[in-house]
Amino acid sequence: MSGALFTSLLVLVLCVPILGLAHAWGRYLARPPPWSGKAEQKALDLLKQWLSSVQLAQYERTGHFEVTGCHSGKRYCIRRGRQMNIYELDQNGVQIAVWCFGPEGCLPVGDIMLAQKIALETDEHAALAVANRCLARPQVSTGRFA
DSSP: OOHHHHHHHHHHHHHHHHHHHHHHHHHHHHSOOSSOHHHHHHHHHHHHHHSOHHHHHHHHHHSEEEEEOTTTOOEEEEESSSSSOEEEEOTTSBEEEEEEOOOSSSOOHHHHHHHHHHHHHHOHHHHHHSOEEEEOOOOSSOOBOO
8 A cells, every 4th residue: 555545544534533523513512502592581681680771771772781890990891692701991992801700500691691790790809800811802893882
């Protein structure tokens, strides 16, 4: 058997199963979460009950809302999402950092956002102490959340 043929067969034997696993993993990640649409809706309804009138108006208009950190007075924008969904804003409303923290477990997004809101408004230092932080990416648009 020539070297090129052997290499081709080796690549085929090794890559096909790996590609199959990658495809299966992608299907696993794309599947719906284990809770029902009803649970997700209940979580969003609870979140909306906890939002101030200004926050609720922001959320219904834009899909995100701002909170003020209880210790620093910094502004944060919480976007709909499970991770990397908290943006620290400067005085002009421009993203300067992205924060990631939340409760443990596989929870509906409304419950995660509510936990993030409560944490920043009641114990900002403890929340940020366990959070991951990265600098905000350069903005394609204005970068403002106003």
